[in-house]
Amino acid sequence: MHDFTGGIAQSGLVWTVALPDEAVTITRRGRRLDVAVNDLPVIDSTGSPPADVPATVSFAMTWRATGGMQRAGKGGAVAPTDPFAYLGRLARASARGTFSGTSGTFTFRSSTKPQKTIFGVLGTEQAGALLPGVTSCGTCAAVAGPPAPW
Numbered sequence: 001m002h003d004f005t006g007g008i009a010q011s012g013l014v015w016t017v018a019l020p021d022e023a024v025t026i027t028r029r030g031r032r033l034d035v036a037v038n039d040l041p042v043i044d045s046t047g048s049p050p051a052d053v054p055a056t057v058s059f060a061m062t063w064r065a066t067g068g069m070q071r072a073g074k075g076g077a078v079a080p081t082d083p084f085a086y087l088g089r090l091a092r093a094s095a096r097g098t099f100s101g102t103s104g105t106f107t108f109r110s111s112t113k114p115q116k117t118i119f120g121v122l123g124t125e126q127a128g129a130l131l132p133g134v135t136s137c138g139t140c141a142a143v144a145g146p147p148a149p150w
Helices: 136-142
Strands: 024-026 032-046 051-065 070-072 087-102 107-109 120-129
Touching: 051 120, 107 136
Parallel strands: none
Antiparallel strands: 024 032, 032 051, 051 087, 070 087, 087 107, 087 120
């Protein structure tokens, strides 16, 4: 069994890897998103007991909105623990992509024909410290940026 992840950051954040700015392209109206990455360093937690092995992944994904943008969530109008404590503008979307990875002598590759999703969503979302009026941390407030025009 192979588990390719970004590892666990000192902050406790898991499964997340920062991508270079040039790897992500979004259209002006936000109805298409392309992400293309080659040989991104990750960790493969494999074996029993699991051992962290250096690995790389490459992928190319395209999301295209297939419907209109809809508002979602209730933001700060509900308790921070409420599942609707977010704000979003989301549209149903289709997505296609190809994937590959290498860990030691183990490799995998998706079909060369881009694989298609059964269900997808494309849009923007604000949650937690990014919600207007919810931030209680001065440092977080300084980096959260201006709220989106909902």
